Amino acid sequence: MHHFNYSGGRLHCEGVNLDALAAEVGTPCYVYSSATLVRHAQVIAYAFREQSVLIAYSVKANGNLAVLATLAGQGCGADVVSGGELLRARKAGIPASKIVFSGVGKTAAEMALGLEQGIHQFNVESSGELRLLSAVASQLGKTALIALRVNPDVAAGGHPNISTGKSGDKFGVPWGEAEALYAEAARLPGIRAVGVDVHIGSQIGDLAPMRAAFEKVVGLALRLRKQGHDIRRIDVGGGLAIPYKEGDAPAPPSAYAAMISEVTAGHGFEVILEPGRVIAGNAGVLLTTVLYEKQAPDRTFLIVDAGMNDLIRPALYGAHHDIVPIAEPKPGQAHRAYDVVGPICESTDKFAAGRELPRVAAGDRLAFMSAGAYGAVLSSSYNARPLVPEVLVDGDRYEIVRRRPSFEELVGLEKVPEWLTTVA
Numbered sequence: 001m002h003h004f005n006y007s008g009g010r011l012h013c014e015g016v017n018l019d020a021l022a023a024e025v026g027t028p029c030y031v032y033s034s035a036t037l038v039r040h041a042q043v044i045a046y047a048f049r050e051q052s053v054l055i056a057y058s059v060k061a062n063g064n065l066a067v068l069a070t071l072a073g074q075g076c077g078a079d080v081v082s083g084g085e086l087l088r089a090r091k092a093g094i095p096a097s098k099i100v101f102s103g104v105g106k107t108a109a110e111m112a113l114g115l116e117q118g119i120h121q122f123n124v125e126s127s128g129e130l131r132l133l134s135a136v137a138s139q140l141g142k143t144a145l146i147a148l149r150v151n152p153d154v155a156a157g158g159h160p161n162i163s164t165g166k167s168g169d170k171f172g173v174p175w176g177e178a179e180a181l182y183a184e185a186a187r188l189p190g191i192r193a194v195g196v197d198v199h200i201g202s203q204i205g206d207l208a209p210m211r212a213a214f215e216k217v218v219g220l221a222l223r224l225r226k227q228g229h230d231i232r233r234i235d236v237g238g239g240l241a242i243p244y245k246e247g248d249a250p251a252p253p254s255a256y257a258a259m260i261s262e263v264t265a266g267h268g269f270e271v272i273l274e275p276g277r278v279i280a281g282n283a284g285v286l287l288t289t290v291l292y293e294k295q296a297p298d299r300t301f302l303i304v305d306a307g308m309n310d311l312i313r314p315a316l317y318g319a320h321h322d323i324v325p326i327a328e329p330k331p332g333q334a335h336r337a338y339d340v341v342g343p344i345c346e347s348t349d350k351f352a353a354g355r356e357l358p359r360v361a362a363g364d365r366l367a368f369m370s371a372g373a374y375g376a377v378l379s380s381s382y383n384a385r386p387l388v389p390e391v392l393v394d395g396d397r398y399e400i401v402r403r404r405p406s407f408e409e410l411v412g413l414e415k416v417p418e419w420l421t422t423v424a
């Protein structure tokens, strides 16, 4: 469900005509719908209304301050994986008490930041990290509340590049070592183990692997309680899939919530969720303009002004994004199969191959749908292309919430050493 629809012959985001917006802001640009973000946060909250739950939105999916502030307004917390994400969440108004800190490679400085801010929980992924966190916390005279992220050795079923819960993946503590590590945690100063954490991957539409993982995790939590650990929280990570194209029918939040309730019921756990894509994915689009149509012997290329540096998902995962013209196609309008490509000097700078689209021409504008998660956050300035603007729509109004940097800003962190500029 999202708020991008045709009205009066043009694609709109809520009440805003995206053709007019693109003319004003320029393309490429990302556009986010507040109403869609709010709706997704509310759907999840509603699905979990009968459970004690912390919805820690996964900042990595879309960390724009305006997006975070929108979700903060819905009572969301944050799942962060760096000091930078932690500071973003705080700056956007998310209280530290609703922040969980995940990630395999936390530095001592990031741990200190989390402890000073008083975050809800550290999700610890290795014995080395546990010991360093103990040392940092002890030095600061603080206690770190932790969950160990365990690797349940369950195949998530999605794309291998975004699957994280199999033995052999770099994520989590190996299943067989978890109990010994909890025993060590109990002996370490500055550490209090309060939960068990798991995250098996992303874009998972089938609840069966999640259920298998969560059942293992709840079993572990109950064994740990018997061993004297005060385990109160189960962090189930993120990973719920979204529909990217017609016919996709991933499990809905209601079924996900019912499954989690079934698996965790009766033990008094606080459930922590780390949803990313399911909140932000269908709340954003990337607008682009057709630069050229180029005819090759066996195919027609549509060269657009967005590149893989702006939206890398197709290049990185072979991901599908629907592509629609901003001008609504007329009934019976001719179609054509296009290879939609960007201007970057890489063969993987291809958004779609042989995609049937209504015939378009240079100057026409298109939207890449479902680009709200893992879009702008994964962009780069490769080929010296400035990061593209991000725009937040709210009803009939919109605001540029990240502006396009100038060329001077793009190169502003660099310098030419004096020895290269002085003539001998």
Ligand code: LLP
Pocket: 058, 060, 061, 079, 102, 103, 162, 199, 201, 202, 203, 237, 238, 239, 240, 274, 275, 276, 277, 278, 313, 317, 373, 374
């Ligand atoms: N929690 C942890 C520990 C994670 O690693 C992730 C995502 C999430 C939560 C949020 O997962 P979500 O609800 O968004 O599925 N760039 C890839 C996705 C990478 C996911 C990384 N971790 C893509 O564009 O598909």
